[in-house]
Amino acid sequence: MRRVLLAPLFAVSLTGCSLLVQTTPCTEADADSQVSAVWRPADFGGRDAVRIRLCVDDTCEERTSGSPDDPFASLPVRLPDDIGASTVPVRLTVTSVKSGDTVVEDSTRAKLHEQHPNGTSCPPTTWTATFRAHPDKGLTSPEGMKLQG
Template sequence: MGTHRNHRYVRAAVAVTAAAAAVLLATGCQSQGGRVCTLIGAESGVTVTWQPGDFPAGAHYRLCVDGTCQERRDAAFLNLDMPEVTGEKQVTVRLVVTDPAASHRTVYDRSAPFTLRRHAPNGEGCGPVVWSTGVRADPVRGLVSPV
């Protein structure tokens, strides 16, 4: 009898959890006007990625966009948020990679122009609307748009 009672508690707990999740999804995904929206967050800015092994282990990365910079060590990508951007804009992206194991020798220093374009990750009519671009740091071809 104790086992039967435990199964009832488990079923009741699952039912309550499922009902709570449905309420949260229904209330969290409605925009003005009754449109259903996802809840993906996003920021305006530039993201630069590269493949593992493209640069030395422990490398130091410096990403600059129109003179505003961010630095990180041993990363797989860099993102520079630009919350002040409210429209399409051309920016200059520069990535400098240095190797601390080789006296901080620069192993990559490339720059190129890119355009921040409008993105609505939750769908049209749902916020946020951001202005962003993705860039791939290729050791041979330089900074390129991802395919």
């Protein structure tokens, strides 16, 4: 008789333990390691008035400034997935589309920060840094950047 009672109790105790160990499922958001520049297109004049070039090490990306009606624009430079917590050189060059003159030129070093877009126990792990491309100050912190005109 005791064997019959112990079997159901053992099954219930295992079920109870598995309920306590439930984990939150991972979302499937994809993300890349990158250094980005963000800006307000209105800060750089008319539609596509300047060309923004952002370089990290020897990898560069560029685009025009965008429409002044847009609240903000961005330009990412993708990094290797395994870059880790490193510091990388960053260069910003902003040139006038009309004249070709350099409007802003700046450089700094970016300390990459670990990000977990799907939660700390879920992949991927990315390494990122973000700067504001400012028309007078060059590469600055995006903290406090107003996204409206």
